Amino acid sequence: MRHLLRRVLFYLVALWASATMNFLIPRLMPGDPAQAYVAKMQGQSSISAQTLQNIRIQFGLSDDPLWIQYFHYLNNLLHGNLGISLYQYPTPVAQILAYDLKWTVGLVGLAAVISFILGTLLGVLVAWKRDGWLDNTLPPLLTFFSAVPYFWMALGLVYVFGFVFNVLPIGGGYDTLTDLTVGWNMDFILSVIQHGILPAITIVIGSIAGWVLGMRNTMLTTLSEDYVLMAQAKGLSEQRVMLAYAARNAILPSITGFAMSLGFVVGGALLTEMVFSYPGIGFDLFNAVTNLDYSLIQGTFLVIALTMLAANFIADVVYTFLDPRVRQERG
Template sequence: MTAVQPPTLEPEVDALEVGTTATRTTGARSRIPWRFLGGRAAFYLFTLWAAITINFFLPRMMKGDAVDQYLARNRNVSPEAADALRALLGLDTDKSLFEQYIDYWAHLLRGDLGVSLLHGLRPVTEVISQALPWTIGLVGFATIVAFTIGTVGGAIIGWRRGSRLDVFIPITTFLGTIPYFWLGMLAIAAFSVNLRWFPIGKAYGVGTKPEWSFEFIGEVIHHGTLPVLTIVIASLGGWMLGMRNMMLTVLDEDYITVAQAKGMPNRRVLWGYAARNAVLPQIQSFALSLGFVVGGTIVMEMVFSYPGIGKLLLDATNAKDYALMQGVFLVITLSVLVANLLADVAYAFLDPRTRQTEA
């Protein structure tokens, strides 16, 4: 008779270590979800093409153009010079709209975004490169600070639900309902006009020459403190409320109860299991916020007279400077798409369900 082989026992998998949706061994978590990432990359490439196309046609649907605005301010320009300006800006009436579209793509692939009439025929890339660091340094830093404080604070408040910490939720939510410009003007009136702690506006003092020195950096930080605090206070409530609500949902899951029943320290359960899963929906919102950092906060930059991308876009729109408008829109679009793509990549590695869906 043939001996009956005893059944082979599969190694037991701890659902707490693998994740609540784990159906395979821990070796599967290192698999790269190529199908998911490839699909997202194709989607973003199509979105980029659509955005660039809209970016080309939308300004041309507006009444008038940058040359008309320029001629209204400078009446001594000859018709020949006006035609040369239109040809330089890609607005040549001798070419069809489709031919202008092809030329636009040809210049775009060479990295040529045209010239800006508003800034004395300077290259658009040069104009944007000078305004971009101010917006990234200010709005980007404020967004990261608000996200960090709001996420950590929301996790702690959600973990200690029913405690006195809950009072922070209505306070921060109320501050988040105040418009940027109103909160900014209140901050200027209180801390700049009355207390004279901070300058009223600008990125640095009048007459100061930008340079890499501790004195200039300190002056920039001094001028940027009030706008940063304004952005953080206005956006903190959304991050804190979102994380707190997700924590309340996650804390009712069975794996949290099992982890506590095993006698794990509360700190490990909080940050290793509850907050780790609750933060996943926040990642997409954070990536979107980082993408829109490049766009800046137009109202905030206007209130504080800050030389960022937001103010640059507003000035270009008022002057109907097509090339500058298209350049700014393109930079904003690229930043949003790249930020969302990076968020999808991070999501794919942090959330086991993404890898299991591909499998």
Template sequence: MNFYARRITFYIVTLWAAVSLNFLLPRMLPGDPAAIMLGKLRRANGGRPLSEETVRSITSILGAEKGTSLWDQYLAYWGRLLQGDLGISSTRYPASVGELIAGALPWTVVLVGTATVLSFVIGLVAGAWVGWKRGTVLDHLVPATTVLQSIPYFWLALVLVAVFSVQLGLLPIVGGYDVFDFPAGPEFSAEFFVSAVQHAILPAITIVLSSVGGWLLGMRNMMVSTMSEDYVVTAEAKGLTPWRIRNRYAARNAAIPSLAGFGIALGFVVAGSIVMEQVFSYPGIGKLMIQAVQGLDYALMQGVFLVITLTVLAANFVMDLLYGLIDPRVRHDG
């Protein structure tokens, strides 16, 4: 129980620090981000005055509210966050930051999440097999996948577009769905699902090819190391079948260190793949973040960064708890 109490306390403190830093950063910037945002919103509103609620939301999220202390602003900031109020976007006025993030989040989670899980599973299975057959021709998979991982992300994406979209015409080039078939936006139907899957294939392949090499190399090396452990040697001496030795003794233990890295990778799924989403103009969090930075949309930037931070913390928290169940030794460290 001490292990779980320490981990829960650590993540609570980290969560508080992350939210507090998100509160302080705009107030430490030179100038007044809140005043800049309000000016942009007024221009986006055609010069008409903004509602009192909009002004209060922006000043609470980004800058000092007149006549209130920093502590009162801090409490008001927490109150708005707990209500899901992340402010108003200046580049997409009058849309709220929460609405924009909620619209982009499913695209990123489904695409990048699925690609990350596929990459992890393929890397672990292939790495375990290559480690089991170490010294054979299968070892050539390691440098081949490592080369793919070292290729610049945007270049690999552009090559896939040039081959499968431009040359062969098999897959669409950009977007998350066919805007000509669905001009009013996403309509959840069988036709829309097929269109979304077709648009997601190339981005998913880009992510898998660029990341599978790391999982494969790590699992292969851990598998080779585990094969020399006493419990594996003992299992071989008992005459157990190679299948059981490989899967029940070697691979299961060799995969434990990769789970920590997988937890971090899952946490960063919400951050999206900025380069991939920009190349394919995919409507996810990564593209939303680029648009926020280019438009100096402080509220949207702050909201996106906060959501990414909270998701990374949540994913690592869950993986820490699972890691403690999978490997009891970590519960007794320290």
């Protein structure tokens, strides 16, 4: 229990530090968001100072000292107020993130889970059959694909499956050209799946090599441990030794890495969302930086920070459950 309380305290401090950095970084960026908004929407090179000040007030921008702005920012966070988006005015940031987050988590999250599970299983199998044809073929092949620049891979998939064979849609989150009813109906679900296939394949191919190679190397070290050799000497089945003894201990270092990848999931695969015009908060972040949208930048980074901290806390708990030695040390 004391260990759990220490970890909770650590994550609370980390959350406060993340929120503070989240407040400071956008305000260190050059430029005036209000002037950028006026130039974009009105095409005016100059406006009166009073009009500009009214726009700043409407957007929640302030000329108060930085420390006063900081406490206003923390108070708004405690009340769930993330501000109003500039480039999607007057939509609240919370509403934008709530809509786009489900698209990012649905696509990138599912692809990350598939990549982790498939890569881990392949890594276990490759290490168990070391020096065989699978060990000599699969890791170099996956390393080659992972070395291909991310956007080139995405563009290649778009060209082959979208233009040459024309079997998969190449943009958007669902079909917007037909009278499709958005909701939990079969037509809409099938459309979402079809539009998510190419982005998901891009993410899986680009990330699976790391899981395979990491698991393979850890498995090779684990297979030489005494407890694995003892299990084999007892005559236990090959499947039980591979999974219950070797793989269970070899997967421990990957747990933290998977937790980190889940945190990056919420940030979205920015290039993927841009190439495939896929809705998500990664693309929102790009638009927010381009338009100096402080509120949306802060809201996006806050969601990413919360997800990273939550994922690492869950990984800490799972790591303790999987490794008896950790439980004994912390008991």
